[in-house]
Amino acid sequence: MDxxxxxxxxxxxxxxxxxxxxxxxxxxxxSQRMLAELADTSIxxxxxxxxxxxxxxxxESIPKWGVRIPVExxxxxxxxYGIREALEVMVAYMLCTKNDRKAAEDLYQIADxxxxxxxxxxxxxxxxxxxxxxxxxxxxESTGNNQLLVELKRLSLWxxxxxxxxxxxxxxxxxxxxxxxxxxxxxxxxxxxxxxxxMHKHIQHGMQGDLMKFDEGFFN
Amino acid sequence: MDxxxxxxxxxxxxxxxxxxxxxxxxxxxxSQRMLAELADTSIxxxxxxxxxxxxxxxxESIPKWGVRIPVExxxxxxxxYGIREALEVMVAYMLCTKNDRKAAEDLYQIADxxxxxxxxxxxxxxxxxxxxxxxxxxxxESTGNNQLLVELKRLSLWxxxxxxxxxxxxxxxxxxxxxxxxxxxxxxxxxxxxxxxxMHKHIQHGMQGDLMKFDEGFFN
DNA sequence: AAGTTATACTTGACATAACAGATAGTCGTG
DNA sequence: CACGACTATCTGTTATGTCAAGTATAACTT
Numbered sequence: 316m317d318x319x320x321x322x323x324x325x326x327x328x329x330x331x332x333x334x335x336x337x338x339x340x341x342x343x344x345x346s347q348r349m350l351a352e353l354a355d356t357s358i359x360x361x362x363x364x365x366x367x368x369x370x371x372x373x374x375e376s377i378p379k380w381g382v383r384i385p386v387e388x389x390x391x392x393x394x395x396y397g398i399r400e401a402l403e404v405m406v407a408y409m410l411c412t413k414n415d416r417k418a419a420e421d422l423y424q425i426a427d428x429x430x431x432x433x434x435x436x437x438x439x440x441x442x443x444x445x446x447x448x449x450x451x452x453x454x455x456e457s458t459g460n461n462q463l464l465v466e467l468k469r470l471s472l473w474x475x476x477x478x479x480x481x482x483x484x485x486x487x488x489x490x491x492x493x494x495x496x497x498x499x500x501x502x503x504x505x506x507x508x509x510x511x512x513x514m515h516k517h518i519q520h521g522m523q524g525d526l527m528k529f530d531e532g533f534f535n
Numbered sequence: 536m537d538x539x540x541x542x543x544x545x546x547x548x549x550x551x552x553x554x555x556x557x558x559x560x561x562x563x564x565x566s567q568r569m570l571a572e573l574a575d576t577s578i579x580x581x582x583x584x585x586x587x588x589x590x591x592x593x594x595e596s597i598p599k600w601g602v603r604i605p606v607e608x609x610x611x612x613x614x615x616y617g618i619r620e621a622l623e624v625m626v627a628y629m630l631c632t633k634n635d636r637k638a639a640e641d642l643y644q645i646a647d648x649x650x651x652x653x654x655x656x657x658x659x660x661x662x663x664x665x666x667x668x669x670x671x672x673x674x675x676e677s678t679g680n681n682q683l684l685v686e687l688k689r690l691s692l693w694x695x696x697x698x699x700x701x702x703x704x705x706x707x708x709x710x711x712x713x714x715x716x717x718x719x720x721x722x723x724x725x726x727x728x729x730x731x732x733x734m735h736k737h738i739q740h741g742m743q744g745d746l747m748k749f750d751e752g753f754f755n
Numbered sequence: 756a757a758g759t760t761a762t763a764c765t766t767g768a769c770a771t772a773a774c775a776g777a778t779a780g781t782c783g784t785g
Numbered sequence: 786c787a788c789g790a791c792t793a794t795c796t797g798t799t800a801t802g803t804c805a806a807g808t809a810t811a812a813c814t815t
Binding site for chain 1: 795796798
């Protein structure tokens with residue numbers, strides 16, 4: 316956990332916690348005073364925290380009216396995944412044109428670890444989720460563009476909102492054993508078109524999983 | 536100009552104004568009280584405005600120390616252009632796969648307007664800048680992904696920071712008369728690889744112009 | 756004269772409280 | 786019973802004042 320030196324940070328962490336726990340109802344407006352009491356700080360710190368959370372797509376703010384946790388819709392999911400896809404494809408493109416062999420080897424190894432995890436063991440699922448996050452962040456780091464990393468982290472918070480990993484991974488069983496290794500190979504194929512197309516597919520595949528969850532009414 | 540109903544908005548507009556005018560020195564820390572006096576509001580409204588400006592990459596904030604207009608560096612320019620490139624390439628990709636003929640025709644017309652403006656007339660330069668902005672925003676709109684538009688607008692504010700259009704456009708004289716029309720043609724070529732590559736080139740070309748300005752010491 | 760301490764002043768951060776707008780409930784009147 | 790005005794009480798917004806921390810300057814000591 317970060318420093319809780321500043322009061323805004325304290326408010327941020329507290330609100331983030333209850334959001335991720337899912338205790339707050341979606342769609343209903345949240346009272347700033349209530350949140351201040353909950354976080355044991357003042358309203359103004361809460362407001363700063365809310366600004367940040369809005370920026371991270373975890374809440375939406377309607378001026379003069381308040382903030383709320385957005386109700387998910389298909390279009391919202393698709394839109395945010397679109398941003399994610401844009402950034403990740405750019406990562407793939409940059410890695411491809413840079414052709415950093417060290418990064419290629421490291422990534423291949425991480426990909427191998429991911430592909431070989433036995434998902435039938437429930438304990439492994441969380442581990443898989445962590446590895447997968449590490450995988451994508453490592454790619455972003457390897458581009459050398461720090462802003463890309465920042466933006467991707469900002470989005471990754473949102474996707475934590477529905478982290479029931481069982482559903483997420485189930486869908487991907489199709490071509491399981493080489494799914495991530497193939498991606499790495501395509502990225503480092505020295506052909507930007509192939510690299511980008513592989514990443515497009517990768518992200519879109521993930522989105523399909525989340526959309527299925529949505530259709531099944533996973534988000535109350 | 537937006538509603539100046541809220542006080543934060545007022546502060547935001549006032550601070551944005553002085554930033555874009557370039558009257559504030561880069562690198563030096565700005566006093567919140569001074570800004571509050573300048574915007575004729577209270578400190579807290581200024582603080583909210585600063586948070587937003589930080590998200591828009593116009594200022595950077597160092598906790599417990601204050602905010603300042605960042606000194607530009609080559610890496611900062613390249614990093615932010617990287618984000619821009621990611622989003623714009625995604626726009627191109629989506630337009631290509633959607634293949635909306637109406638959008639194609641509209642865009643071709645705007646591109647034609649841009650390509651045919653006589654840049655030797657100084658009055659036209661601002662017009663050109665506006666058209667170019669419209670061009671890119673129209674593309675983003677046509678994707679149907681609203682978030683893409685939001686993110687691009689957020690970034691476009693930053694690039695306004697060095698809007699001395701003479702320099703910007705000068706560089707692009709090379710293959711002038713069909714530069715934007717070619718881009719539109721490539722995007723709607725039905726080949727995602729070509730669409731993306733054309734947009735990569737387009738943005739990178741713009742970046743090269745700004746980097747040249749930077750090397751010439753354009754940003755004091 | 757040099758170094759150290761004290762003090763006044765600046766800054767950002769924050770809490771409290773006052774303000775404005777909207778809503779819901781209630782009381783009173785037709 | 787119905788309907789309109791008033792009030793109590795929510796809400797977000799914002800101004801004022803306070804606090805702590807850092808900085809420069811003055812003052813004192815050796």
